[in-house]
Structures are given as structure tokens and as C-alpha cells.
Amino acid sequence: MLALIAGRGELPRAVVQAQDRPVLICALDGSPPDSVEASHVFALERLGGFLRVLRARGVRQVCLCGAVSRPRINWLRLDLATLALLPKIRRALKRGDDGALRIAISILEEAGFQVIAAHEAAPDLLPAAGCPTRVQPDDTARLAAAQGDRVSDAQGAQDLGQACVVTDTQVLAREDAAGTDAMLAGLGAAPGAVFYKAPKPGQDRRADLPVIGPATAQRAAQLGLAGLIIEAGGVMVLDRGAVIDILDKAGLFLWVRERPL
Known part of the structure; x- marks a missing residue:
């Protein structure tokens, strides 16, 4: 049982x-x-x-x-x-x-x-690597992803949050103990930035694996973000169909990205 x-x-x-x-x-x-x-x-x-x-x-x-x-x-x-x-x-x-x-x-x-x-x-909560949305990530998004990797490494070393909002050159918000929703709620309009989420490097993945869902997608659209980047095999997606629908209607991408070794 x-x-x-x-x-x-x-x-x-x-x-x-x-x-x-x-x-x-x-x-x-x-x-x-x-x-x-x-x-x-x-x-x-x-x-x-x-x-x-x-x-x-x-x-x-x-x-x-x-x-x-x-x-x-x-x-x-x-x-x-x-x-x-x-x-x-x-x-x-x-x-x-x-x-x-x-x-x-x-x-x-x-x-x-x-x-x-x-x-x-619940294995279906982990999406396959790729980009299931109509909009695809561009070169700027790839540079922002590398920025997100650096923030993730730093936050993991301090046992802090699993998410951030970044551009290719700036870190606009970092998740703390208050969680992802609080981070996004406290952020003003950030056109062109991306939401990034990944497990803390080295964390035990049997608990506290990151999650996104429709509320994350909706808030990202309200902030004018370009898209969402999540680690393949490391972030669960709740109600995936609704998430993709929200992002497609708002013109955002979802990139389920394999993190470089």
C-alpha cells in the first residue's frame, strides 16, 4: 500500500x-x-x-x-x-x-x-524534452537559459529556491523560502524575460521536485515574459494541456530543456 x-x-x-x-x-x-x-x-x-x-x-x-x-x-x-x-x-x-x-x-x-x-x-507528470508550444525559444532564450543555470547553481549551494526570472544579462527575481508563486507575485512587468525552474543541483529527487502548472503559465503571460524554461526530467507539469493552451494563446514558449552537463 x-x-x-x-x-x-x-x-x-x-x-x-x-x-x-x-x-x-x-x-x-x-x-x-x-x-x-x-x-x-x-x-x-x-x-x-x-x-x-x-x-x-x-x-x-x-x-x-x-x-x-x-x-x-x-x-x-x-x-x-x-x-x-x-x-x-x-x-x-x-x-x-x-x-x-x-x-x-x-x-x-x-x-x-x-x-x-x-x-x-505519477510518471506522466514529467514531460518529454522539447518544446510543445507553437512558439519556439530563440538564441536570446538560450543565453537566458545559461543565466538560469548559473543562478540555479548558486541557489543550490545555499539551499535556496528552485526558480528565477532572468534575461540573457540580468537576474530579475530569485525564488526564496516564500516559493515560486510569491516570487512571481512580487515581480512587475518583465517583457522578454524568461521564467526558469530546475531542481537544486545535488538534491534528493524523491522529495521537493519542482512543479509548475496553469497558475504559473497565467502569471508568466500577465508579466509579459517570453517563455518558460524547465529542466527535462526535473520539473513536473500539472494539467499540461491547460498550461500549453495558456502559453499558446499568449504567445509564450515552454522549453523542456536538457541541462548541459
Whole structure:
């Protein structure tokens, strides 16, 4: 059985809809999902007990999927089953997002679960390399892509965001802890710039793989961007048909780009 630890956003619903087997939808207390309904909510202070519940329900695979806020811990609420996990939990809470996710995955694996990525549970979310829109990227877009690669490397080294808005010569916006939507919401008109998104170099791709969807495409069109560049094999696309339709109507491209080695 597959258990989904679901957070905010449309990704959990897309993963559930892709399944032809039962799914146990779980959520961390304080980070309720908004696209699916959780049947089991657990507190981090009772993580050990939660892992026992998963085993009792016949869960063999776990998928971490959707945005989750860092929890506040009430150490007085720890159950006995969680005491042995306390050192790892405390280390995770002190790490950046990527480090915390690595520790969370290790806890699940040591408890006997296979951790699978959202794109492994729903492979159709990863588009093939190429440009499925009518408008195609030009030489300026290729130079902007190289700029995006440099920003991605720098952000990955600091465990920051996965997206940016760039031209061939400028960086107009960088994603931070507030996320992609907040980055785009805070950006004024940027005609000719491109939206770039890719996984952080070296990140564990079983969790927090980047996602775009219709809202991203719509905002890019409103900002007057030239197009969107996403890493092939590294960025999931929700409701791909709607994304392409929005971009085609606005005259933007979607470039699913294979990143140079």
C-alpha cells in the first residue's frame, strides 16, 4: 500500500488521481493539504507512533508530496516511540529544506519503508524534452537559459529556491523560502524575460521536485515574459494541456530543456 504525506498545492491530488491502487492520505499537523482530504493527521512529536500506524495499515511505500511548513515542536508531547528518533528530528529542524528532507527520508527508510518520488508514483507528470508550444525559444532564450543555470547553481549551494526570472544579462527575481508563486507575485512587468525552474543541483529527487502548472503559465503571460524554461526530467507539469493552451494563446514558449552537463 502507498501512503501519501500530502502538503499544500495541486500535486497531491494529481498523484492520487494517477493511482490504480489504494492510497492512505496522511498530513503533518499544522500543514493541511488543500487539494485532497487527509484520513490521518500526525504530529511530529508522535512520529514514532505514526510509523507504527503505517506498518499496521500495510503500508510499504511512502511518497512525500506538496508544500509543508516547518512544525513547532512541543517536546512535552513526545511519545515513547519517538524518543529514539529525537536526535534526527532535532538535526532536521536545524537544517535547510534539502537537509531536512534527506533526514526525513532516512527516518522513513530506516523504519522499513520505500520512499518514492511523486514523479515515480505519477510518471506522466514529467514531460518529454522539447518544446510543445507553437512558439519556439530563440538564441536570446538560450543565453537566458545559461543565466538560469548559473543562478540555479548558486541557489543550490545555499539551499535556496528552485526558480528565477532572468534575461540573457540580468537576474530579475530569485525564488526564496516564500516559493515560486510569491516570487512571481512580487515581480512587475518583465517583457522578454524568461521564467526558469530546475531542481537544486545535488538534491534528493524523491522529495521537493519542482512543479509548475496553469497558475504559473497565467502569471508568466500577465508579466509579459517570453517563455518558460524547465529542466527535462526535473520539473513536473500539472494539467499540461491547460498550461500549453495558456502559453499558446499568449504567445509564450515552454522549453523542456536538457541541462548541459
